[in-house]
Amino acid sequence: MSSSRGPSLRELTVQALSSVEGGYDRLAPKFDRSPFRTPDGVLEATADALRPLGPFGRGLDVCCGTGAGMRVLSSVCQEPAVGTDFSAGMLAQARGAHPQARWVRADVQALPFAAAFDLAVSFGAFGHFLPSERPSLFTGVHRALRPGGVFAFPVFALPPPTSRWYWALLGFDLAMRARNAVWRPPFVMYYRTWPLPAVRDDLTASGFTVTTVPLTALGQRRDGSPRYRLVLARRADSPADRGEPAP
Incomplete structure (x- = not known):
C-alpha cells in the first residue's frame, strides 16, 4: 500500500472512518509517501501537453492537497501560483x-476568486465529489478564470469488464457506499462516478468549451485507446468562444 515511511494500515483505517476533511488532516504528514499522491508521470505528461498552449499567466491548483500540482503550474505559468484546499x-x-506559492483554505464548491487566473488544474481529487456536486465545482472554477482561461485535468479510462481492475474498482465503490450507509460522518471517495461524457456535459453547461488530448506517454489500453486523456475546458465568454454565430 505504501512505503515503510508512509501511513500504516491502522492510519489508513482511521482515515477511512473519518470525514474527508478530518481524514486528510490526519494523513497529511505522510500523504506524499502514500499510494494516493498523483504519480510524477501523470504530472509530467500533463505539463508536456499544456506547454504548447502557454505560457500562461497566473495558475490555480484546485483541491491542491500537499501541492504536487505546483510542479505543473511552475513549469507553464509565468506568475506565482495559488493552491486551494x-x-x-x-x-x-x-x-x-x-x-x-500562495495557499488558500477554501471550499472548492465556493471558490473565493473572480476572473483571477489563466489556468486551473486539478489532480486526483474528483472522486471526493458526487455527480450532483459537479455543477457547483465547475461553475466556481469558471468564475475564477479570466476570459479564455483553461481548466485542465487528467482522466483515466475505466477498465473493461474483462479486466480485474474493473471489478476491483467496482468492489471499492460498493464498499464505500456500504460504509457511508451505516457510518457517519461519510467519507466520499468513488472511482466510477466521473465518466468523461457526463463530465463533458456538466463542463459545457457551466460555460466551458471542452476538448481532450491523449496523454500518450502514459500508455495505451489493449484496444489502442489512451489510458489517460487531458481534459481542456476553456472559459467561453462570447458567442464565438461557444461556436455560435456572432449577433
Missing part, C-alpha cells in the same frame, strides 16, 4: 514544500 493539514504540508 479545505484541509488545513494538507495545506500546511504544501506551504512547507512550496513556500513561493
